[in-house]
Amino acid sequence: MRKSTLTGVGVLLANFAIAPLAVSDTGGITSLRGSNELDNQSDMPVAQQWQRDRDPIERDYIQQPPLIPHTTKGYKINIKFNKCLTCHSWANYKEKGATKISQTHFSDRDEHVLANIAPRRYFCNQCHVPQVDAKPLVENTFNPVKSIRR
Numbered sequence: 001m002r003k004s005t006l007t008g009v010g011v012l013l014a015n016f017a018i019a020p021l022a023v024s025d026t027g028g029i030t031s032l033r034g035s036n037e038l039d040n041q042s043d044m045p046v047a048q049q050w051q052r053d054r055d056p057i058e059r060d061y062i063q064q065p066p067l068i069p070h071t072t073k074g075y076k077i078n079i080k081f082n083k084c085l086t087c088h089s090w091a092n093y094k095e096k097g098a099t100k101i102s103q104t105h106f107s108d109r110d111e112h113v114l115a116n117i118a119p120r121r122y123f124c125n126q127c128h129v130p131q132v133d134a135k136p137l138v139e140n141t142f143n144p145v146k147s148i149r150r
Contacts, residue, residue, distance in 0.1 A: 056099060057131060060144040065127035066099070072130050079121055084124045087115075 057067040093100035105121040127144040
């Protein structure tokens with residue numbers, strides 16, 4: 001009984017010690033939206049223009065999912081339909097002039113090869129993202145992996 005009482009008092013004291021830290025100054029850290037409140041959308045950075053269809057975008061690191069070189073606005077991807085497959089499926093890619101889906105998308109997590117796209121790879125925009133012509137939100141000094149640089 002005595003041990004549980006001491007533990008309870010210790011937890012209570014720890015809460016009082018930590019609580020002031022939760023409301024203290026953020027130390028100069030700010031949100032990308034600045035001091036704007038969430039309901040004030042007027043000064044939010046907005047991607048102005050999606051890139052038009054173009055050649056595949058170079059990758060910056062090994063195993064990077066390819067970037068989408070066109071807009072996907074209005075693309076429907078749900079459990080019954082995937083707009084990406086109208087161009088990128090193995091049945092359609094040649095006719096559409098699109099990149100075909102990688103063989104890796106037909107394996108489940110246990111590496112069993114499937115006849116159709118694995119459920120974990122079906123929702124393309126989990127990994128693949130379109131690019132926009134927008135000013136970077138933060139400074140970036142990233143350099144691609146040397147082995148894949150031109």
